[in-house]
Amino acid sequence: MSALLELQGRRIVLGLSGGIACYKSAEFVRLLTKAGASVQVVMTEAAEQFITAVTMQALSGQPVVTSQWDAREPNNMAHINLTRGADAIIIAPASADCIAKLAQGRADDLLSLTCLARPWAAGAGRCPLLIAPAMNREMWAHPATQRNVAQVVADGAVILGPGSGDQACGETGDGRMLEPAELWLDLVAFFQPKALLGKRVLVTAGPTFEAIDPVRGITNLSSGKMGFAIARAAREAGAEVTLVAGPVDLPTPRGVARIDVRSAQQMHDAVLPRAVRHDVFVATAAVADWRPATLSEHKIKKDGKKLAPSFELTENPDILAAVAALPERPYCVGFAAESENLLAHARAKLQRKRVPLIVGNLGPATFGRDDNALLLVDEQGQRELPEGGSTADKLSLARQLVREIAARIAAGSA
Structure with a gap:
């Protein structure tokens, strides 16, 4: 792992949806902050069943936002303010339900609302959306999930992963969230100019x-x-x-x-x-x-001479x-x-x-x-x-x- 401050000055919004892979997000935040990034964590109600906001606040150094009704914002519009000036929003883990909401443009919790309200069009101020799927292998392979993934990609999102291997349910296959170090490397690479694209x-x-x-x-x-x-x-x-x-x-x-x-x-x-x-x-x-x-053919030995x-x-x-x-x-x-x-x-x-x-x-x-x-x-x-x-x-x-x-x-x- 490079010790360089490769994300120095970057503002990252990290979204957590519900899934056991939330435990990996804690290490991911640590890597982001170590690389110089400022990380604002947004958690869904389901995510709080797997990891506490206190943990994420301690690692990010910033209060975690969990509700669209959070009154700490002067204008009470956290869903607007979170991505203004942010370099990217990355959802890790992104559950099947979370991806479905994004594909359909639904906005019934703070995370999906924030994604919908982010500056998405090309140009100055754009906030790219990166998604790290995390779900059971059958859920990942289901045609509905694949349609939703294709739709969010068509809408401009970048999919990171998923990985393959042992899953918390005891099954093995595609659908694991990438490891924190892999996500970190992918995010660093995302910000590099694509001067050799297609080569x-x-x-x-x-x-x-x-x-x-x-x-x-x-x-x-x-x-x-x-x-x-x-x-x-x-x-x-x-x-x-x-x-x-x-x-x-x-x-x-x-x-x-x-x-x-x-x-x-x-x-x-x-x-x-x-x-x-x-x-x-x-x-x-x-x-x-x-x-x-x-x-x-054999080891050359000393001959005593x-x-x-x-x-x-x-x-x-x-x-x-x-x-x-x-x-x-x-x-x-x-x-x-x-x-x-x-x-x-x-x-x-x-x-x-x-x-x-x-x-x-x-x-x-x-x-x-x-x-x-x-x-x-x-x-x-x-x-x-x-x-x-x-x-x-x-x-x-x-x-x-x-x-x-x-x-x-x-x-x-x-």
Whole structure:
């Protein structure tokens, strides 16, 4: 979980309808406030059967509103005031009955009334509606519920989930409310500009491991964090993302398809047939340039003569160059992790690989860290990210890079 204040300054209205998943909403509020959001909770009468308003007030730091007749508002119009100036309203959990009310435009409690009275039309002041369904699997699959979901989506709402798994009733299937961390990630992604909407992005990340014998190998210190951040940022920007990952211990970014590989050859074989089906290829992985020409069948043992074993190396396939040479190649972005003369090496790689953009960084200064500094190099010149020679967290840099790539693609197709 990122420690960034990714929702700093955001005003969120969180609606709770009746359902056992209300217990998850408490953790969801905690995550929202930790991310810097101001959260106003609205609860239905049914929601109060599952969790108390006192709990939600303690976590949100604001009085919970439960009735359309709440006289604390100076004009006695909580249903109007709640969403004016709000960045979004999210209902979590949203019961089948709640979704039915929204689909029919009913307004017989404060939550449905607030949703109906929110500024919904496009333009300044618009308050988007996000819905996290939570119900029994049969209720979710029922044609009436599916019709209602289709209607609220047609009316502009965004559906988050549902998830699948064990349910409180003892059954298993679709209908679970997403976990708080999943909802948090989806909400953060919702606010990101959709600069790559409709695009397909292929990303490589992490090191490769070139086996010497069954227990040893050649590898490097790449953690994969930058590549995983780019995959997440591209997904947030609306792209369909495939991540080809070397041997790293990192969670798969939400909504990203992941393919795990070990060696450079395996990464090559995973990337090449897929590259032509993607619009963008970002080669973040620190791929080993060499591998042992032969693999020892058994562990190489000391021979008592204090002589180090020797073995012949052979060159690995150049994945970025191979993709860049395809007749219908995607927009290619290469990474150069150097230990010195960053600009010179990055520019040489740009010319050697024949790609439009190389992103350089100093490997020893960033491997394993959560922050980084990037140098964007193209035929026209170079530019630092962030500007001024400082560092920034890798997710923020990844989002900047994704916007940069999107702008370049748009300019090339204009």
